[in-house]
Amino acid sequence: MSDLELTAEVAWALATGGPWPDPADLDGDARFMALALREGLNGVGLASPNPPVGCVLVRAGLVIGSGVHTRAGDPHGEVMALRDAEARGEDPKGSTAFVTLEPCCHHGRTGPCTLALIQAGVARVVVGVRDPNPRVDGGGLAILRSHGVVVEEGVLGEACARFHAPFFKHIRTGLPWVTLKLALGSDGSLGPAGQTTQVTPPEVQRLAHALRRASEALVVGRHTIEVDDPQLTDRWPAPTAPHRSFARVVMDETGLVPPTARVWAPVAGQPVFRAVTNEPTPLRGVEDLHLPPEGRGCSLRHLLYELAAMGVGRVLVEGGGTLAGGFLSQGLVDEFHRFQSDLPACGPELILPIPTTWCLQASARWSTGRWEVWR
Ligand SMILES: [Zn+2]
Numbered sequence: 001m002s003d004l005e006l007t008a009e010v011a012w013a014l015a016t017g018g019p020w021p022d023p024a025d026l027d028g029d030a031r032f033m034a035l036a037l038r039e040g041l042n043g044v045g046l047a048s049p050n051p052p053v054g055c056v057l058v059r060a061g062l063v064i065g066s067g068v069h070t071r072a073g074d075p076h077g078e079v080m081a082l083r084d085a086e087a088r089g090e091d092p093k094g095s096t097a098f099v100t101l102e103p104c105c106h107h108g109r110t111g112p113c114t115l116a117l118i119q120a121g122v123a124r125v126v127v128g129v130r131d132p133n134p135r136v137d138g139g140g141l142a143i144l145r146s147h148g149v150v151v152e153e154g155v156l157g158e159a160c161a162r163f164h165a166p167f168f169k170h171i172r173t174g175l176p177w178v179t180l181k182l183a184l185g186s187d188g189s190l191g192p193a194g195q196t197t198q199v200t201p202p203e204v205q206r207l208a209h210a211l212r213r214a215s216e217a218l219v220v221g222r223h224t225i226e227v228d229d230p231q232l233t234d235r236w237p238a239p240t241a242p243h244r245s246f247a248r249v250v251m252d253e254t255g256l257v258p259p260t261a262r263v264w265a266p267v268a269g270q271p272v273f274r275a276v277t278n279e280p281t282p283l284r285g286v287e288d289l290h291l292p293p294e295g296r297g298c299s300l301r302h303l304l305y306e307l308a309a310m311g312v313g314r315v316l317v318e319g320g321g322t323l324a325g326g327f328l329s330q331g332l333v334d335e336f337h338r339f340q341s342d343l344p345a346c347g348p349e350l351i352l353p354i355p356t357t358w359c360l361q362a363s364a365r366w367s368t369g370r371w372e373v374w375r
Pocket of ligand 1: 104112
């Protein structure tokens, strides 16, 4: 249990898989890796399908450059840090680079970071965690070593692995990372059937919006739209990058959500999709995702593959109960944020098919002003 006050900074840390190591509590290599992680936090929700790698360059105990990868096709964190050093009039020759993930060694849309670090004369590279991408997987470290660069790995390794877990999952399974968020009353209920309930206090709403911002797609069930008529927009206060968008996905298998629902209204940068199993009447401005039927709904696994193909690395499922149950019972949830109010929602208790905890990578519960986070 912890008594974390849900400031914007704490909300962002929790939404990105934290809490993260605090540089102020650390010294030596761990302190600079914690700073690199902090850089990386600025790329969450922006860099997919790439990992939001953070990097700081350090010489004589001082940070001379820092960078983060914020958009696929743009330079990676290492190159951004080298450019930052140059902009500050600093020479990276002989410096140490702290990188949350092993530098790449392949020619993708940008040149390999290993080459950029070698050419800049960086003397030592400290890596949080190895990149399991088969095109890297230790190859970046080997190239650096073969050019006489001192390499160390595993500094804050657990935190860096947790930070890059969504990317690792995508590399290993082809699926995006799935976070489930549910707000329940003290009675374990979502509220009376067919009625809107607001039991979540404002500071927890802040975390809810941070979770949206950290995701590239937001998925809700048809009943949530019918009961609450939400727009599902981005209301996180910090400014966003121009290319930033989280897609809105409504599970509306047979097209029952009326065309007047607010979610279908166009929102700049936030496309809206309708997941369907048949050919309902088209809606203007809404793209249909045709999925195979499964049970009384769509194949959720298929939905995740479709989203991955669109470059989505992180998916947020906001409910309701049926959709949450579907994702949980199929073992498709990686992280579960359960907000439990101290007020009853006055409806039937929601019985969730929660798998044994080892299936979930992480679980967080907010209850009467206290947080619990399990990993
Ligand atoms: Zn790279």
